[in-house]
Amino acid sequence: MRKTIDNIMEIIIFVCGMLSVVFVVLIFAFLFKESFTFLKDFGIVRFIIGHFWYPTSEPPSFGIFSLIMGSVLVTTGACLIAVPIGVMTALFISEIAPKGVKDVLKSLVELMAAIPSVVIGFVGMVTIVPIVKNIFNLPTGLTAFSGAMMLAFMAIPTIVTISEDAISSVPWQYKEGALALGATKWQTIRRIVLKAAMPGIIAAIMLGIGRVIGETMAVMMITGNAAHIPHSIFEPVRTMTATIAAEMGETVREGMHYKSLFAIGFVLFVITFMVNFLADLFLGKNKNL
Amino acid sequence: MSKIEIENFNLYYSDFHALKNISINIEDKRITAMIGPSGCGKSTLLRSINRINDTIEGVCTKGKIKISGENIYNDDVDVDFLRRNVGMVFQRPNPFPISIYENVAFGLKVNRIASDKDVINKIVVESLKAVLLWDDIKNKLRKSALSLTLEQQQRLCIARVIAVVPRIILLDEPCSSLDPVATRRIEELMMVLKNKYTIVIVTHNMQQAARISQDTVFMFLGELIEFNKTEKIFTNPLKKETSDYVTGHFG
Numbered sequence: 137m138r139k140t141i142d143n144i145m146e147i148i149i150f151v152c153g154m155l156s157v158v159f160v161v162l163i164f165a166f167l168f169k170e171s172f173t174f175l176k177d178f179g180i181v182r183f184i185i186g187h188f189w190y191p192t193s194e195p196p197s198f199g200i201f202s203l204i205m206g207s208v209l210v211t212t213g214a215c216l217i218a219v220p221i222g223v224m225t226a227l228f229i230s231e232i233a234p235k236g237v238k239d240v241l242k243s244l245v246e247l248m249a250a251i252p253s254v255v256i257g258f259v260g261m262v263t264i265v266p267i268v269k270n271i272f273n274l275p276t277g278l279t280a281f282s283g284a285m286m287l288a289f290m291a292i293p294t295i296v297t298i299s300e301d302a303i304s305s306v307p308w309q310y311k312e313g314a315l316a317l318g319a320t321k322w323q324t325i326r327r328i329v330l331k332a333a334m335p336g337i338i339a340a341i342m343l344g345i346g347r348v349i350g351e352t353m354a355v356m357m358i359t360g361n362a363a364h365i366p367h368s369i370f371e372p373v374r375t376m377t378a379t380i381a382a383e384m385g386e387t388v389r390e391g392m393h394y395k396s397l398f399a400i401g402f403v404l405f406v407i408t409f410m411v412n413f414l415a416d417l418f419l420g421k422n423k424n425l
Numbered sequence: 426m427s428k429i430e431i432e433n434f435n436l437y438y439s440d441f442h443a444l445k446n447i448s449i450n451i452e453d454k455r456i457t458a459m460i461g462p463s464g465c466g467k468s469t470l471l472r473s474i475n476r477i478n479d480t481i482e483g484v485c486t487k488g489k490i491k492i493s494g495e496n497i498y499n500d501d502v503d504v505d506f507l508r509r510n511v512g513m514v515f516q517r518p519n520p521f522p523i524s525i526y527e528n529v530a531f532g533l534k535v536n537r538i539a540s541d542k543d544v545i546n547k548i549v550v551e552s553l554k555a556v557l558l559w560d561d562i563k564n565k566l567r568k569s570a571l572s573l574t575l576e577q578q579q580r581l582c583i584a585r586v587i588a589v590v591p592r593i594i595l596l597d598e599p600c601s602s603l604d605p606v607a608t609r610r611i612e613e614l615m616m617v618l619k620n621k622y623t624i625v626i627v628t629h630n631m632q633q634a635a636r637i638s639q640d641t642v643f644m645f646l647g648e649l650i651e652f653n654k655t656e657k658i659f660t661n662p663l664k665k666e667t668s669d670y671v672t673g674h675f676g
Contacts, residue, residue, distance in 0.1 A: 235482070309519035313582070316477055317589060318509030319535040327531065332522050 167402045174395035183399060189363040191383065191393040198396045200403070202365045206280070206373035210355060213284025213369055214291055214348045219341055222295030229296070230303040231325055249293035257357035260286035265358060272370055278360030280373040286354050291344035298343060302336020303329060335418045342415030346408055352377040376400050428453040428623045429474060429593065434488035436469055436478065443469050445647045451640070456615060456624045458638035458655065460631060462675065466647040467627045471595050474625065475511040476504050492593065509536050512586030516598040518578035520570035525562055528570045528581055529553060532589035552588040556580040556614060576607035583614065594618065596626040600633065612637050631671055635659050643667045
């Protein structure tokens with residue numbers, strides 16, 4: 137009897153474990169299947185480096201270069217804001233803040249991660265967007281910069297939580313050794329703690345990027361959605377995710393436009409997969425230390 | 426004047442009274458051993474001499490510890506500078522997860538002792554030679570310090586301390602994670618270093634104290650029981666507790 141339960145449980149656990157793998161493979165296969173004929177007919181190179189996204193013109197043009205640039209610009213901008221703030225916050229929480237402040241701050245940051253992206257988009261739309269418009273004297277506040285700021289806000293909790301773990305797991309003996317040699321607190325942090333925690337911090341940044349690059353709702357609401365190649369961060373852009381979300385409802389099933397959106401999804405999947413893969417590489421390296 | 430003068434020193438971990446009214450004078454160019462059963466406060470006392478205990482939350486102190494006549498618990502003391510002058514070697518070798526070279530150069534850089542590359546190189550080589558590590562590792566200075574054996578790591582930690590030219594070296598059970606052969610060799614190194622520095626060592630190994638030290642402090646339950654020449658402590662102690670401990674009746 138005990139043996140039977142043991143065997144059954146083992147099978148159940150195995151199936152659950154395999155399910156996630158199966159899902160990833162299925163999603164990948166599905167995206168591939170839906171976009172394959174499109175990529176073959178239209179041409180993958182033309183698709184990726186084409187400058188014009190006119191899916192409903194006659195003849196249609198499906199160049200997603202401007203969308204990729206939109207995603208890249210918003211993501212880079214968000215990282216430039218989120219990485220320094222995130223890592224500094226993590227340092228503050230694990231190295232400097234007194235016990236009470238530390239606990240409060242940690243739960244607040246975790247709470248920040250739970251804010252739905254549509255709420256962030258909404259708040260951004262009524263606060264950041266007009267401010268950006270007025271400060272930089274722009275025709276519209278719906279720009280890549282506004283999007284980057286809101287996305288940074290969404291990436292910060294991920295970056296803080298994971299780098300804080302990495303920083304706290306730096307052995308106390310390292311810090312004690314550095315302090316005992318006459319290093320100041322900041323020298324100890326910069327030369328020893330950050331160095332030892334670096335693989336974990338990089339993994340945290342990668343996961344933050346993963347979150348930002350796949351984000352849809354907030355960017356759709358704040359970035360202006362103009363599918364053209366941006367020349368500065370203060371212009372409206374359209375990201376890949378926003379394009380899929382905005383246009384999927386208007387397409388004809390199995391049509392060219394419909395399939396092109398799947399192809400965008402496929403490109404996005406490949407990008408996020410690579411980012412996650414890099415993050416895993418760094419996390420793995422961290423464990424070996 | 427003694428090198429280190431501990432005067433009516435008390436230390437509390439929050440409510441716990443860990444060191445009770447300790448007074449000792451520690452002399453220059455001698456090895457002073459601190460012995461006693463676990464939890465007697467010997468490590469705490471050692472860690473008070475470079476104020477590394479300050480990093481533990483809830484620690485407060487009363488009384489004075491003077492080094493070359495100056496009370497290190499005065500408010501205007503530069504603690505970082507103090508720690509540079511009072512080097513410390515820990516129980517578990519704790520080289521930083523960076524290269525062997527960088528480990529030794531670390532103290533020089535953070536204390537801005539040298540910035541010229543040639544000068545740093547010279548001090549790194551000299552320090553590694555002083556701890557008899559140079560011949561073993563001269564071809565792998567850029568390798569991670571974590572790739573060394575435990576004994577080599579502990580030697581590296583001593584080299585790191587010597588590089589910044591402290592006046593005092595504190596060793597907190599430096600051989601407790603080493604095998605007997607490595608222990609022997611570290612002890613020999615300490616005998617050499619004694620000629621240049623004031624050395625204070627905490628050890629749970631009474632034979633070690635007897636072998637290498639000239640003065641011995643015996644502590645029990647946070648109190649100083651006896652402080653005397655090592656010979657006297659081990660052959661003809663004044664207190665009954667001391668004789669019980671050194672003859673192995675408890676601890």
